[in-house]
Amino acid sequence: MSIIDHHPLNKALADVLNHASPVPDMPAARIEAAAMAAFGAQTAPRQTWVKTFGALAATLVLGVGGFIYYQSWLNEQKALTADADAFAEQLLSSDLDSAL
């Protein structure tokens, strides 16, 4: 820390000079309005981009997920059909009819 930090003379000098020549009031409304307009302009494109990208990503995830699920379901059906066919073949080739 410097020796000038928090020295009482800092405040005293500022008080004297401030009182003799005060800073005019800040045009707060104009400054805040301009700053918030710039903030809106800065963030709006990003938010639009985020929304668009989010929708695309969700569509892609659902599409790919749906396709994978459909493929697995189809394979399962084929496997079941193959099992049923094999069982039928087994029955036909056995001596079950003559036994009955």
Place this chain on the structure above:
Amino acid sequence: MSNPIVFDPHAGLIAKAGRGDRAAAAALVKAVSPKLWRISWRLLRDATEAEDVTQEALIRLWKVLPNWQMGRARVETWLHQVTTNLCFDRLRKAGRFVDEDQAPEPLDPGPMPDTRLHQSALRESVDAALAGLPDRQRAAIVLTHYEELSAKEVGEILGISVDAVESLLARGRRALRLALAPEKADLLKASVEGHAA
């Protein structure tokens, strides 16, 4: 050696505003803009230009906010640096920037006049004395004495060492003391009356 983490009292607002939170951005503007206005007005002595600089500093803040790295610097210190540099740029463009080696040595204005100065004359004297300082000395005086920033912060803002800040302040105060010597009694009296009122 790694730099120590800097605590920023506005960290919460910065994080929220960086994610697009308008209420946080508005609160941040309210918190930081008065000081930016005072610094720019003291350095430029022009309300229109000070308003432009304050707005420009805030616009620059919005641009860096999404990538702001917490703990590396205080946002106010960064804003004061941007504001001071914008003021210096404007002074340079207008041919009003006075470097220290270009500034004339302050002259002793002589004995104190008999008549007491009125408030407006006093204000003009203070304004003239501040305006007569080289711009980096004025910035050091404004940031240290008016805004009560530490020498380390002023050094970061002006891009100089603490020793260099102390040197700027010593020269600035000496120049002010000489320039305002005739008004010393009136200044002190006005200040005391101001406190009493």
